[in-house]
Amino acid sequence: MSLAAGPGRGRKAESKDLELVVDKHVAYVQALDTRRGELEYHLTEHLRISGIYWGLVALHLLGQPDALPRDGLIEYVLSCWCENGGFGAAPGHDAHILYTTSAVQILAMTDGFAELEAKNANRKRKIADFVAGLQQTDGTFAGDEWGERDTRFMACAFITLSLLGYMPAQRPNDNPVVNVDAAVSHIRACQNFDGAFGLTPGAESHSGQVFACLAALSIAGALDSTLPTSAKDRLGAWLSERQQPSGGLNGRPEKLVDVCYSWWVMSSMSMIGRLHWIDREKLVRFVLECQDPDEGGIADRPGDMVDVFHLCFGVAGLSLVRYEGLVEVDAAYCMPKHILDGVLGR
């Protein structure tokens, strides 16, 4: 899977009605691994497993979950496993919580946990221990053994642990592997007067962090207890102001619109039940204008190079607003909802 940008640019199809070019996008994802002749293919290897996750989510939501060979995907993911229990982005790369999450998400989407356990028993437990071991006393999670922290990693941790079945609420009879209460109080400390969340207590609000905090709260089952109606209104107001006249959304006041930020903002609004506070039609139009109608792929903004990252979040955004023909996405996990219903038994 290549993360190289392009080949095309996002633009409006001439003399055609705007519509999602599903087949082109599927072909785009399938062709990504044939681009080894490009330097950028190699320069982006440090993201490869996340690239597979982005491509696979897009395929699932586009209704073509089998467009990439299942065995190949699982084999690749397992080849990224590290002795410490985490996954690297590519074989030989060091483990990090970001790539561990992507790996587990791919295994969930390919129904590959049996293959994981077949490698050697208790691998699920080892992954859970790796993730749990990254939690600090203040409730935050480090990204790896080198210790940098980020609210994003908290969401990664809860996504990963819940998919593996190791969140404390999923195992009421076992000793909890992580301290959920400490994590939740840290998230509360990151909330600002505008209702949104920052990277650390006192840091400026940022929609990427809002998504991470809401995803973590929602998986921890602490969303409603943390955010009463008035807080949801306040946060919803801040989030809804991210939509710009072009229909796209930005990540912070006065920044440029971007397809991926449109997803972080919309999924957040969805988690607090305020998605109807933005203009659906304009948003759909914006995303469709960011796709390359001939060769597939979606860009951050019309006119820019397309890539698989923005393809994933563009399609996920469309799915969230129930664009016709797309499989329903889950806002907290950015994965197909029906898969989560199965894995989480909900």
Next chain:
Amino acid sequence: MASHGVPRVSGTATSDKSVAAKEKEQRQIAEYKGLEKDVIDRIKGKDFSNDTFQATSRLLQQNPEYHTIWNHRRILLQDVFRRELASGNSAVITTQADEAHNGDVQAASKAGLTLAQQEISLLLSEDLAFLIPLLKQYPKCYWIWNHRAWLLAKATELLPVRTASQMWRGELALVSKMLVLDSRNFHAWSYRRSTVEQIELLEGKSLAEDEFAYTTKMVNTNLSNFSAWHNRGQLLPRLLHERQATDEERKTTFDAELELITRALYTDPYDQSLWFYHQYLTSTLVISSSSDANGDARRTNILAAPISHVTSIAYLEQEIASIEDMLDGAEDCKYIYQALLEYSQRLQELADGSTDIVEPSKMASWLDEVRKLDPLREGRWLDLAVSLKL
């Protein structure tokens, strides 16, 4: 989950490239893969030499996003630190030092460093310098900031307080430079806050006054800088607490801030970041009126706590009147109507329905204007109409 910003080259697609360009790209790939293999083989073979270190430099210059290589670099540095500390160069003043090292010993002891610390300090400074051109080229690359933070944490851990704090001070100067280039760089602002925190810990004194002055400078340069306003709002309660401000001084400061932001809003009511700061200031009114007068509240409040309902109501009424005046010549500015609605709603809550402080017909007309001006958020305005019972 993803870090944002997949690299985007401005070149053309492979199929459009000339034969020469394709050949050049193949050579670049071969070189890059060769360098990568060299670094990985050396690390696997536990070759922790300076040559390996230089090889990681070359690789990271080509690809600063390659986090595993940053990890390798830290392993190499840690190995040198360990060897330095174990080498016995621990004496600050060595009377029987050999001639060749005499100069070094004197220089080091002058700075209060052992020879080992002198070496470590040099290595850390060199690596911090190595990152500068990379940061300029990739100001949003997470891993570069991450590596800087690690180097400086090592300075705190391994060097005397004075030397470490000098390094952190240098870092603060660098962040200031970065913020001149991009005054909204998110990493730079959050890095600035953590840098200040470290200096405060090392030097045992608060930098709140300096940082507050810095935000004044930043907003004076460009009013439309929400990051600077945000930081200002965070510093204000702390500053007043540290000044041991009297109730009267707190009120003077609060009034001055309100005046500053109101003047800015008169200049440009279409600027969202100014409204957010205004909202922040008024939000402290409500928070303080509902919290008690313990020490904790004094640290998070601007006005002295507890604020009476009377005071809160007076401020909100004053602000509503002043914002209504802004409409003159800016009748198409939706933020004005939004603010009027928000503050009126809060005012009604505070007054607890005793009387209609703001006439419902006025609120209804403001809501009509917002709906006209802001059809994107129609759903929100409909919900608001319901909650305001309009």
